[in-house]
Amino acid sequence: MIPTSHYLFLAAVLFTIGVIGVLTRRNLIIVLMSIELILNAVNINLIAFSRQLASVGGHVFAIFVITDAAAEAAVGLGILIALFRNRDTINADEIDLLKW
Amino acid sequence: MAQLVDLLHPYLLATIRVVVAFVILSLIVAYLAYAERKILAKLQVRIGPMRVGPHGLLQPIADVLKLLLKEDVVPAEADKIVFLLAPIISVVAVFAAFALVPFAPNFIITDVNVGILFLVGVSSLGIFGIILGGWASNSHYSLLGALRSTAQLVSYEVALGFAIVSALLLASTLSMRGIVEAQASRGIWFVFLQPVAFCILFIASIAETNRNPFDLPEAESELVAGFHTEYSGFRFALYFMAEYTAMILVSCIATVLFLGGWLRPFANTATFDFLDYTPIVVCAAATAWCVVEALRTNWRTQQFVLTLLALGAAGMTLLLLVPAVLAATQGVFWFLAKVFLFLFGFIWFRGTFPRYRFDQLMRIGWHFLIPVAIVNVIFCGIGLVLWQQHDWPYVPALWVGNLGTLLVAVLLLGRRS
Amino acid sequence: MGEFGITQTVLGADEIVLNMGPQHPATHGVLRVKLKLDGEKVIGSECIIGYLHRGVEKIGENRSYMQFAPYVDRTDYVAAVSNGLGYVEAVEKLLGIEAPPRARWVRTILAELQRIASHLVWLGTHALDIGAMTPVFYTFREREEILKIFERYCGARLTTHAFRIGGLQYEIYDGFEEDVKTFCRDFAKRVGEYEELLTGNRIWLQRTKKVGVLTPQQAIDLGATGPILRASGVKWDIRKAFPYAAYEQFEFDIPVGENGDTFDRYLVRMEEMRQASRIILQAVESIPSGPVMARIGKMIKPPPGEVYHSIEAPKGELGYYIVSDGSTQPYRVRIRPPSFVNLQTFDTMVRGHLVADVVAIIGTLDIILGEVDR
């Protein structure tokens, strides 16, 4: 049996990696992928606690998180395509105008 | 050491089953290609492969040898690692899915309580093999083929999923074994309760496996060969294998969900118990065919191969005469028989239909199949409620639901034309 | 794909140029088509031809009238008999002679058999382009029967050189009538089979109806002839308008279409095969006796002058314009190939359709590159 704290620490590492990705990468697609990493870290936590507390609530919330991730990916990628079409770039630091 | 044996012990039997299933599957895949060529030839007033072995029976082996010995070309500026990895992903995904297929009550590699979900999930990983292969080839034809393929697979997976859901509603379990057992206890295959869902599943599986009339990703007259245009030799063989194995896999899913898996036709009627002897008849017929052919041909080597085959088939026949063996092979025999029926359908379609255009294909998927599949799930639920809470008889309640779905389908078709 | 490949990414650009051919399974030989695409929609096209140019017309200026006849077989190589017929009749017209009736009857039979064979090739490959792989095997089976008749008659299957200036070189072989009748009897059933496979097929209808529409006016303006013109609803057939060979002797209908789309062209060609079979049956019952060769000299030396003679080849109006300077060799030969002229309608047909339809439209044009490029 693996103690819950192991899962929590693993999730924390994954979370941090995701955060670093979001903060440092220029390519918006990879930024979106880093967000997926963060969401997955959250899910690991939820499931680990769910097991420890014998409650199904964690599973349900993990499902909601996955739903959210799907919605986020769809909208995010939609925005990205629109952006690429208009600006010819998907680099975060080149998209620095509020209006064009 | 003892610890290691303890650790591995529960997995030993499973490993043996995996190996057996893998070997048999590979053989079936090889001979499926042969069967396709022969059946198509029959449909097209040709004779098909005849040269290698009697009636070309050794052709698959020659084909495999040829593909293995061919040069493995990697296009210039291709992403080499991804290019090499992609076909492996395809093959692994589809073979891994077979771990969950219940061939017979005594031949299930593993049974998981979310079996069908896993099966669909794992097999859908094969899509990465396609899109990565198309991308890594650094060729526009490959890329366009891969994009088409992906769009098609994603679209039809939705309809496929809903068709599966209506069968799951009837079975009220996700376990593959449980689904077959539900059909056994009801005494009726789900195809007779949910014919519309069965049709949707069949159409969607043709699209999922990129077969005619939905074989756009490989539309020879437009895109040369689709995502695997740049592949050759062994890697092409892997894609080829993945494609044919996927065909077998969707047939297995349909068999389990709708055609009663390993159940014999009329399994609960004693009058039809004579059907239990069908395996013997089939093997005996194979023996007879080999003997007749061996007598007809003048070619030594062919006679030799045919004699070997006849001996093998005769041995099988004798083995099956032992009641215990006959009982043990029943499940696998009927399961494979139904799967082959499906595969024959796939091949027949290929010989018959022209190809849809891409926009038409998408329109059928999104504007027709998916709405009908969703409506079917709803009506199936209504049927079940009528049965459980309003004491309707079981079969008519579900048939009312089917009629409702058909009505919607007709309305949709009418609106379209 | 080189310089004519997809010039920009799939998504970024509004217009992309896609190059199809000359090495492409669906372009029926060495046609090269440059398509201007907006997404998957075709907004313009350009046909680039000449990959199969062999200078047939120029060769004609350096051969005697008799020697040139085999060369015309090699323009439209799936309808060699029709090409030969047009050429020998043009030269006969130039000489002011006429082939004897028996020869004209046999010419009609062979030319109509060739029409069926040519349409069969078209049907098989057209269906194959649209993704039905089986019809091509059936149609080639029937075509084989026709080619066998040709072979028995003149020893060649494809580039037959069946006729001679002034008539036929060979008397028909024993059993010719029987062979032809047997073929026509079987063929009636077989056409029904093809129609069963395709005509009512939903997918076939969806792929062909309203695809590549050509209005009657457009068809006339672009000079389209043959099934393409008739499918647009214009009842024009050289066999009726300027009868040649023995066509005025037989009863047959000219099928016309209504919408001028790919499906109508399919129906028109199917019906033409039936009508051809009808003509053959009438002709084979009534072959007159007599010689097969008119009396012409050993040396063909037409008087100075010019002649234009055209026939209804399987693909449309096939015309020969021959100028004679009184020597043994033509001064100028000009072939009006139906495929070449019909190919002009391609751009009109293809605009606004999808890339997948381009394949269907090339198929429905029934072009032979040997004839387009000559």
Add this chain to the structure above:
Amino acid sequence: MTFYQITFYFFATVMILAALLVITRRNPVHSAIFLIVTLLCVAGLYLQLRAEFLAAVQIILYIGGVMVLFLFVIVLVNLGVVVGQERFNRQWWVAGIAALALLVELGVAFYLGREGLALPTAPVEALQPNTERIGLALYQNYMLPFEIASLLLLVAMIGAVMMAKRR
């Protein structure tokens, strides 16, 4: 080392390595491949935690759906444009330090709260049969959030279509 421990450490190691590769690869396709590996490892962890249904959902939805979408867009959009471009933006070192500080903070928090985490773990069977339990919870206790989630999906779908549509 029990079987559970072996699998846990295997999945954990592979997951962390793949996640690191996700954020460091130059080519988005490679990043996506490593993200798929990461997600597969997460699915493995779910299985280990006896959350079979969630593992299946992870594979079908996350990997078979979201990641296919990602790859589709990547393949559609760039093609070699990124090669030779700067991978990280200018504040990468600031961000890195901040994120590491976050990790340290989380570590310290876990260390301080270790007694709370040392609660006795519930028996494995407590959440079985998994699928039925989740289904009941979703359609009874969490009915409203479930409906809201479906609305969210609808909105996202329309939004995505509007965004990607060609004007």
